[in-house]
Amino acid sequence: MANYFLENHDLLYQFEKLDLKEIVDLTEENYKQADKFDYAPINYEDAKENYKKILEIVGDIAANYIQPRSSSIDEEGAEFKDGKVTYAKGTREALDLLSKAELMGMILPREYGGLNFPTTIYMMAVEMISRADASLMNLFGLQDIGKTIAQFADDNQKEEFLPGFSTGKYTGAMALTEPDAGSDLQAVKLSAYQDEKGKWFLRGVKRFITNGNGEVLLVLARTEPGTKDARGLSMFVCYGDETIKVRRIEHKLGIHGSPTCELQFNDTPAQLVGQRRFGLLKYVIYLMNRARVGIGAQSLGISQQAYEEALRYAKAREQFGKPIYYLPVISNMLIDMKVALEANRSLFYSTSVWLDKKEKYEERVDLLKALKKPFAEENEKLKEATKIVTFLTPLTKYLLSESANKITYDALQIHGGTGYMKEFAVERLSRDARITNIYEGTSQMQIVAAAGGAINDVFAEYFDLQEKKEYKGSLEKLLDSLKEIRELYKDCIKYVKDKKDTSFQDVAAKDLVEIYAYIYIGFLLLNEANVDQKKVFTARRYILDSLAKARKNYESIKNELYSDVLHADSILI
Amino acid sequence: MGLHSIVMVKQVPDTANISGQVMKEDGTVNRAKLPAIFNHEDRVALELALQIKDSYGGSVSVITMGPPRASDVLRECLFMGADEAILISDRKFAGADTLATSYVLSEAIKKIGKYDFVFAGRQAIDGDTAQVGPQTAEKLNIPQITYVEEVLEVSNSKVKVKRKIDGGFEILEATLPVLLTVLKDAAFPRPYKAKRIMAYKNAKTLMELEKLTEGNSLLYIDQLKDEYQTKKLYIQTLTMDDLKLDEERCGVHGSPTKVHKIESVVLAGGNHEMIEPNKNGVSYLIDKLMEDHILG
Numbered sequence: 001m002a003n004y005f006l007e008n009h010d011l012l013y014q015f016e017k018l019d020l021k022e023i024v025d026l027t028e029e030n031y032k033q034a035d036k037f038d039y040a041p042i043n044y045e046d047a048k049e050n051y052k053k054i055l056e057i058v059g060d061i062a063a064n065y066i067q068p069r070s071s072s073i074d075e076e077g078a079e080f081k082d083g084k085v086t087y088a089k090g091t092r093e094a095l096d097l098l099s100k101a102e103l104m105g106m107i108l109p110r111e112y113g114g115l116n117f118p119t120t121i122y123m124m125a126v127e128m129i130s131r132a133d134a135s136l137m138n139l140f141g142l143q144d145i146g147k148t149i150a151q152f153a154d155d156n157q158k159e160e161f162l163p164g165f166s167t168g169k170y171t172g173a174m175a176l177t178e179p180d181a182g183s184d185l186q187a188v189k190l191s192a193y194q195d196e197k198g199k200w201f202l203r204g205v206k207r208f209i210t211n212g213n214g215e216v217l218l219v220l221a222r223t224e225p226g227t228k229d230a231r232g233l234s235m236f237v238c239y240g241d242e243t244i245k246v247r248r249i250e251h252k253l254g255i256h257g258s259p260t261c262e263l264q265f266n267d268t269p270a271q272l273v274g275q276r277r278f279g280l281l282k283y284v285i286y287l288m289n290r291a292r293v294g295i296g297a298q299s300l301g302i303s304q305q306a307y308e309e310a311l312r313y314a315k316a317r318e319q320f321g322k323p324i325y326y327l328p329v330i331s332n333m334l335i336d337m338k339v340a341l342e343a344n345r346s347l348f349y350s351t352s353v354w355l356d357k358k359e360k361y362e363e364r365v366d367l368l369k370a371l372k373k374p375f376a377e378e379n380e381k382l383k384e385a386t387k388i389v390t391f392l393t394p395l396t397k398y399l400l401s402e403s404a405n406k407i408t409y410d411a412l413q414i415h416g417g418t419g420y421m422k423e424f425a426v427e428r429l430s431r432d433a434r435i436t437n438i439y440e441g442t443s444q445m446q447i448v449a450a451a452g453g454a455i456n457d458v459f460a461e462y463f464d465l466q467e468k469k470e471y472k473g474s475l476e477k478l479l480d481s482l483k484e485i486r487e488l489y490k491d492c493i494k495y496v497k498d499k500k501d502t503s504f505q506d507v508a509a510k511d512l513v514e515i516y517a518y519i520y521i522g523f524l525l526l527n528e529a530n531v532d533q534k535k536v537f538t539a540r541r542y543i544l545d546s547l548a549k550a551r552k553n554y555e556s557i558k559n560e561l562y563s564d565v566l567h568a569d570s571i572l573i
Numbered sequence: 574m575g576l577h578s579i580v581m582v583k584q585v586p587d588t589a590n591i592s593g594q595v596m597k598e599d600g601t602v603n604r605a606k607l608p609a610i611f612n613h614e615d616r617v618a619l620e621l622a623l624q625i626k627d628s629y630g631g632s633v634s635v636i637t638m639g640p641p642r643a644s645d646v647l648r649e650c651l652f653m654g655a656d657e658a659i660l661i662s663d664r665k666f667a668g669a670d671t672l673a674t675s676y677v678l679s680e681a682i683k684k685i686g687k688y689d690f691v692f693a694g695r696q697a698i699d700g701d702t703a704q705v706g707p708q709t710a711e712k713l714n715i716p717q718i719t720y721v722e723e724v725l726e727v728s729n730s731k732v733k734v735k736r737k738i739d740g741g742f743e744i745l746e747a748t749l750p751v752l753l754t755v756l757k758d759a760a761f762p763r764p765y766k767a768k769r770i771m772a773y774k775n776a777k778t779l780m781e782l783e784k785l786t787e788g789n790s791l792l793y794i795d796q797l798k799d800e801y802q803t804k805k806l807y808i809q810t811l812t813m814d815d816l817k818l819d820e821e822r823c824g825v826h827g828s829p830t831k832v833h834k835i836e837s838v839v840l841a842g843g844n845h846e847m848i849e850p851n852k853n854g855v856s857y858l859i860d861k862l863m864e865d866h867i868l869g
Contacts, residue, residue, distance in 0.1 A: 038805075039770075039771035039772040041771075053774055054767050101767055115768070
């Protein structure tokens with residue numbers, strides 16, 4: 001039987017390679033939970049065996065139960081009638097099965113019915129679910145909402161809401177966006193007010209809310225009347241009860257199974273989560289960063305499926321007396337897709353491991369502080385992880401979502417005319433991919449978020465270390481190419497910094513961020529190739545291709561290609 | 574009210590994925606060449622038993638007779654929600670046909686004690702005989718309903734089911750205890766539950782524990798068994814001696830079925846005949862088909 005875990009050699013490779021010991025030791029509080037829960041691991045090896053077994057089940061359900069429903073989910077879509085949202089039949093069946101398999105609370109604490117898995121393992125599940133049906137990821141991936149409650153809500157709130165998330169009884173929504181507050185969330189207007197007893201109520205409108213019809217909603221609202229920025233915003237949790245009116249759902253290009261709602265809050269009773277005024281600054285940023293990583297996994301899943309469809313079609317379709325797979329132009333496209341996929345996956349799981357580290361050390365430091373114990377060492381680790389994850393999260397979201405668009409585009413191209421028809425899955429995959437570089441922050445926003453890390457050279461020490469290592473045989477030449485990209489990067493940075501022109505820097509940020517990413521991913525792949533022969537081709541194509549692209553980026557900056565932006569009004573007539 | 578179900582399950586070769594030298598010279602199956610899977614209709618049988626437990630309380634025991642590696646399906650039963658799994662295994666059971674198998678299973682069921690339901694899949698995909706269920710019911714001297722499509726009503730003493738028959742269905746009622754064999758569409762088996770997978774992944778049979786003690790003089794089998802029992806990870810294992818069985822009725826000795834001959838049949842097209850698409854043509858076609866015993 002097909003299995004999206006066991007039969008995906010590259011995913012399996014990344015799983016086997018994972019070193020989560022540090023993270024799991026922290027997550028499992030040195031395996032004390034095994035005394036209380038018969039399904040808690042007794043040591044790291046046991047934990048990793050658990051992860052593997054569960055991912056096998058996810059791989060089975062994704063390939064054999066969800067994927068066969070994806071086309072009907074796309075066709076049927078979520079429906080809106082008489083003020084009620086109904087999922088497509090396939091979506092309902094898939095959610096029901098995933099709930100029965102106890103997979104809806106993978107990252108929630110055990111005392112609330114969850115599996116207490118690291119985010120990295122959960123992301124592997126998200127990748128497979130997305131591959132089976134991209135729109136289902138928008139519901140399965142909402143486990144992050146439960147996670148945010150687990151992180152910041154008080155014990156009563158956790159007791160009230162989390163068990164329902166774990167069993168799949170509750171699906172959630174994050175209600176942030178408003179008609180006039182999209183990328184600029186500081187402008188959120190939906191108001192929260194208190195009655196004389198101190199109870200909170202919400203009033204206002206939210207738009208483009210994924211699964212806004214969910215049972216439990218996290219809502220960003222203005223608690224401080226008269227304020228206009230992020231410091232007046234707080235986060236609330238509330239039930240999707242009759243006071244919330246779904247005004248409409250959007251008719252979208254893709255991810256039809258996922259309902260996108262416009263919501264009207266009519267004095268909806270709500271509970272404040274955490275501290276007032278920290279809604280956007282702390283909690284939503286936390287949630288959003290996790291959601292961005294989630295979109296990375298969704299992009300990866302869509303890309304994997306598009307590649308598989310293209311490969312299968314190329315082998316089956318005969319023209320000029322042989323399968324088109326054997327035409328060099330086609331095999332070259334397929335290699336490009338495969339190399340991009342492997343590079344993406346390598347970057348992705350590196351990012352999610354850093355996210356895990358950051359979150360675990362955050363919890364650890366908070367705990368040590370509360371116990372009045374020394375925490376300097378842990379704090380150092382936290383600082384490092386925070387710096388890295390702040391760069392890697394938007395970078396990964398940017399690169400993987402853009403790549404998903406490119407891979408689905410090429411996969412459709414390989415299908416030729418038939419790919420343009422509804423009969424083939426690649427048409428749906430192309431439509432589903434198109435949202436990934438828009439929602440949870442557009443690519444342009446991700447570049448802004450990643451620019452700081454690239455300009456400040458967050459990986460300087462790491463790169464120095466990698467350059468000094470020894471690499472086998474032909475890999476030495478690839479190392480030289482990476483060194484060359486690094487020189488190009490240094491030159492560009494100096495140029496941009498010396499110029500002291502912020503609008504130039506804004507436009508050049510894309511080129512800079514990309515060059516920096518080539519170096520980081522290049523080293524990830526070079527290290528993989530150094531211990532694993534089958535990765536040599538991947539590293540070679542990725543690094544040589546990156547060198548060519550880096551030179552282009554370099555030329556664009558050094559030739560001041562973008563200086564005409566100042567004359568936009570004269571050009572755009 | 575609490576109803577106890579016993580489900581008979583079987584590990585079978587994955588006949589949907591046959592390749593290479595699966596058949597041995599003597600006409601028996603070379604199991605080493607085939608991946609072993611959980612017989613699907615048995616999974617459906619377990620699902621029905623679990624549904625009865627969900628609705629009325631009680632418990633579900635699962636038994637299988639097979640080689641030591643049949644423990645795989647027993648663990649899978651635990652992953653789905655079975656309360657107890659029992660392996661019946663002995664070298665002396667090898668080569669059993671349906672008569673010998675139903676003898677061993679019925680004796681094991683008697684040993685388990687009180688039960689309200691015995692469930693089994695209609696048939697296993699390796700032998701396709703559909704005999705083990707009915708023969709077991711006979712030996713237990715309880716009513717049986719085969720080809721069950723749906724369990725309609727359950728009470729303390731009775732069950733009403735819908736049973737598939739040629740060209741339709743019939744609704745039957747039986748008193749408990751009863752043996753039901755079920756069709757694949759009777760229910761959709763629930764998935765393995767994440768927490769149970771983690772909790773029971775190390776559940777072991779006696780043979781598996783013995784393997785652990787091999788070459789390790791510090792481990793004693795009784796001690797290990799106790800330890801696994803305390804952790805609820807011991808899969809009860811019964812041999813011929815445990816069941817005090819008549820050796821003459823087990824395995825090859827107790828199996829009158831003999832494989833006479835195995836042929837490899839190659840399906841190939843032969844001569845064909847054109848028949849006019851009219852009334853006479855159809856009559857002629859029917860006559861021909863009756864001559865060949867395809868119709869009638």
